[in-house]
Amino acid sequence: MLSKLRPGIRGWLEAAARPLVRLGFSPNHLTVLGLLLSLAAAYAFYRGDQRVAALLLAIGAFFDALDGSLARLTGRVTRFGGFLDSTLDRLSDAAILFGIALGGLVEWPIAFLALIGSYMVSYARCRAELAGSGTLAVGIAERGERLIIITIAALVGRVWLGVYLVVILAWITFFQRVWVARRLLRG
Numbered sequence: 001m002l003s004k005l006r007p008g009i010r011g012w013l014e015a016a017a018r019p020l021v022r023l024g025f026s027p028n029h030l031t032v033l034g035l036l037l038s039l040a041a042a043y044a045f046y047r048g049d050q051r052v053a054a055l056l057l058a059i060g061a062f063f064d065a066l067d068g069s070l071a072r073l074t075g076r077v078t079r080f081g082g083f084l085d086s087t088l089d090r091l092s093d094a095a096i097l098f099g100i101a102l103g104g105l106v107e108w109p110i111a112f113l114a115l116i117g118s119y120m121v122s123y124a125r126c127r128a129e130l131a132g133s134g135t136l137a138v139g140i141a142e143r144g145e146r147l148i149i150i151t152i153a154a155l156v157g158r159v160w161l162g163v164y165l166v167v168i169l170a171w172i173t174f175f176q177r178v179w180v181a182r183r184l185l186r187g
Contacts, residue, residue, distance in 0.1 A: 013069040016062075020070055027071035031085045034064035038092035042099025045159065050105070054154035057096070061147050064089070086122070089143060093118050096150065097163070106160040114163050117170030118146060124174055128181035138180050139173030146170060 020030070037060030044053035067085055071077045094115055101111035121139060128136045141149075146166050153162025 010069070013066060014073055017066045017069040017073055020066065021073055025070065027067045027074070027076055027081050028084055030063045030067040030070055031081070031088055034060045034067070035088040035092050036060075037063065039095050042095040045096065045099035045105060045154070046103040048103050048105070050154040050157050050159050053099070053159075054151045057147060057151045057154070060092070061144070061151070064092075065144075086126075090119065090122060093143070093146075100150075100159055100163060106163045110160075110163055110167060114166045114170060117167055117174060118143070120174040121170055121177065124177040124181065128177065128185065131181075131185055133181050133184040136177055136181060136184075139176040141166070141169035141173045 037056050041053040041056035041060065044050075044056060064085075067081070068077075071081055097111045097115045097118075100106050101108050121142065125136045146169070149165050149169070150159060150162045153159045153165070
């Protein structure tokens, strides 16, 4: 759902990325920085500090949103950059849920269901697009929504509730994508 807002905020993201161009950041630097902030958030979750983790997640999500804008501004849009961004996003998702579970903030089976649901959302899109569906950015809980849910739940000290919500919404999104892909790829 948030991916539909991206064209409307593209100008704002590019304005936020301009100073980073002058500082010499590359899109891949921002992608790696987003991963490092997610790893720091995972560690904060492990330590039980949900509010610090939420702040780190929010900052990391901001940098993750800027890497594509920075790539467009600098003419450095590459297939490898897209691959790196997508791959490190999956690693970030896993680290965050691992930190939450390792910190005892949610039961391991629930974290596992959230992780697999999140991965299936991404995999369904990737596989459908490779099969020729066109862009398949559909569903009620893409990555951005899932991060917002975890961040807000952590800010109020109830990250477990956010993870439960992610489980439900990620699996609904996965089935939405399967349904739409089935319709688009028939024939």
